[in-house]
Amino acid sequence: MSTSLKTIFLAIGAFIGLSVIAAIALLVFLDANAFKPRFEAAVSDVFGMEVKVGGRLGVDFFPNLRVTLEDVRIRNRGTEVAAARKARIGIDFLTLRHKRVRVEAIALEHPRVFIERDHDGTFNFEQSAAARGMLPDLDLAKISLSGGTFRYADKQSGRGFEADDCSLDVSRLQLTDRNRPGIMKNLSFTAEAACGAIRTRGYAASGLRFSVAGQRGVFDLKPVTMRVFDGSGSGSIRANFTGAVPLYHVRYSLSAFHIEAFLKHLAQQKVAEGPMDFSANLSMQGKTVNGLRQSAQGQISLRGKHLILNGRDLDRAFARYESSQNFNFVDVAALLLAGPAGLAVTKGYNFASNFQGSEGRSEIRTLVSDWKVERGVAQAQDVAMATKQNRVALKGRLDLVNERFDDVTVALIDTRGCVKAQQTIQGAFKQPVVEKPGAITSLTGPAVTLLKQVRHLFPGGVCEVFYAGSVASPK
Template sequence: MMTKPIRITLLAISLLAALLVVAALLAWMLFDSDRVKAQLEARLGDALGMEVKIGEPPGFSLFPYASVTLADIEVSREGQAVATAESARVQIELGSLLTGTVRPTELHLQRPTLSIERLSPGVFNIYESSSEPGSPNELSLQRLQVSEAQVNYVDRTSGLEWQFDNCDLDLQDIHHSGSGTDDALAAFAAHGELECQTLRQGNFTVSDLSMEIHGDNGVFDLDPISANVFEGQASGQLEMDLTSSTPEFSLTGELSGFEISAFMAMLAPGQTTTGTLDLELSLNAQGGNWQAIRDSTAGNLSMTGGGLELQGFDLDEELGEYRATQRFNLIDVGAVFLAGPIGLVASRGYAFTGLLEGSGGSTRIVELVTEWTIEGGVARARDVAFTTQENRLALGGGLDFARYRFADLKVAVLDRDGCAIVEQTITGSFDDPDVNQPNFLVAAAGPLLDLVESGLQAITGEECETFYSGSVAHP
């Protein structure tokens, strides 16, 4: 049995060793801080494969807990800043000092910025595409906090830019076993919350984005996800299985009561519209890169609404004179009312000038239904139509998001039997589409409304090909 004096002696030796380690660290930090800063810059630079600059010498504290603080950090590659942080504080486990090691338990990054650029497929500004990443080390943190972060992502190939502003991340119980790179994500676990004040892409803005993160062994569940979009409330869930070289994703969500006025403001600021819409989606995809994910995306998207009104444009009046004037494109109507938000995404290279140069009056949308089936990255219209007080319009064809092309998208004015009286097609890439001239399917004189009410069969005496047979009835 160990005697009391021996136990006291060993305890004193342990305490002395700890004090010596602490004293050595204090002397290291206080009396040779510039050298410490240079060593940290070099080691962090080697680990990241980039240049690291620390503005101030590191600070060391024992109370209320052992910690090291770095200030004014900048990470750059080839002279271009990639990331910065106002400060980084690492909390250290005091018990680890007994063995002469420094074991971090918490990390807090204050006001970091990260700028990511996709230069070409598979090539980014934050790493060399030809370099082989090393095996990740074992990691265990009780907590990771990131406060007031900003992230910018630019895709140079498409010209799209995303900006995340004022983001806070709080993760607990972070673990990584230090396995090889083939299943690195499969060994990762973390739980916590992420909040971002705004997310922007061009004129599109998402505010008050928040999500809870639950991840174990490479399987992550982001649930619930909530945000404000187009002045409506969005909610959803994202499941990610990252345990293999072909990750799998599943997304469900809804956007309730979003204002069509906020949506139309992206197309034409100052355009007066009223009414709300509801959107639901369910998507599944898999792949190790964005192209593979787009190619595999499958699911459903639907949007419904009624009582919508567009000021400054009387669609029924314009359609009544359409045969003679053709003052606007039917595609404009289809993209704004029928394709909705996904039409806006697809049409970023197309200017909606015809519809929005109205001739006065107003248009009331009595009923609107938008249902899409998505397969292989192509969204195809399943039941897409709306009615005014006098007319019914429908959309057919699809939007190929995998290849950024219109898949023979058509908008048609229908007769009472669902046959197209006049239709217009848009093909080609989203950035540079080909908009065909309106095609009148019957050569008859008189107002267009007469054809709508009488039907093509009454005029031609022949059966017509049904363009639309969905749920929206003729007015």
């Protein structure tokens, strides 16, 4: 989420930059096209980037004084950073008598922003300290854009996203105190933003909308709403840039999303189906993805009822485990892990394919996956699910920083919450391993011998309770 938030601010900054270019045009000329080379050179010096106006540059006086730029492009180190098909700048005519320019309104048509972070962490828009110091103070009453597109690519992590059909309405934008380091610390504005579609490598969202209110480095985005996995998402974000390290507080809930939509990219067949609810309340600080993970703390929850798991009858498999000893609890655990770690956990083990081609189906009457996050480690608080006849529970930790399982145990439990059979998972998310008596077997297929089978010598005797959470035993 942090990467998305930062890039949103970068996009807004790029759109503002395109608008400032048009305002500077008035300082250089009034008879536009004859002075285009002078304009391009002046703006390039200010921004420390190559600026070109490929189309018409003109000044209109009716109904109000307005500067129009067509086909504006900004390049840095040989790469295009931003472009706009057209920019219209409204000017207060009276200020020209005093050789000053006061921008009243800015409208951008079909702006495009391309942000890229290379392998050493440098963004394609970064400039020298001298160029940043020349950024002029801004005091703009209104900025609007329509039909915008945004592309972000991070070569360090291989991640990125695209946003299309974006609109933005900004009011009372101020950028002051240039001697104070950091653009975000000196920026104030209110805004309404929306994007019709957002896509990552594996997922898509639609209908993104949010409001922003910020003053001198503290920004509140609320509400933030969108449609994800056929569910309705809503939340808020507070971003504080006043300190040496940015601080973020994220609250988010995704109601009634469809697990089949979440798992669609993992398998062609419908592995599971049914509605689920996800929520997160997290605080993070840092300048990098790894730094944000290391500082993450808060709560994460995934819950669902009356889910259908296709391809395997779990109750039948549990009933036969004593004789066959050929069942993999990790397949089941992956459903419980999808909440706190998402693809970080499941990408290394394609559990979805292990249910395809098998016979039967299972009803998961209740699924609860509640986690507490501290310093980038998710600790299971209440993690279990119940079928018609059985319960499976999970304990342990997920190291989200180093992407490793930390003593994760998945157990089939009886009515008292005591262990009937269990497996312990260790190792990296990409290459998890399951421990069993006398050996460690890598997860290379859909079937893994059970780690440990616990037999009670006396029915109803004393046992160590493994699970005492909210998921009740089937009757």
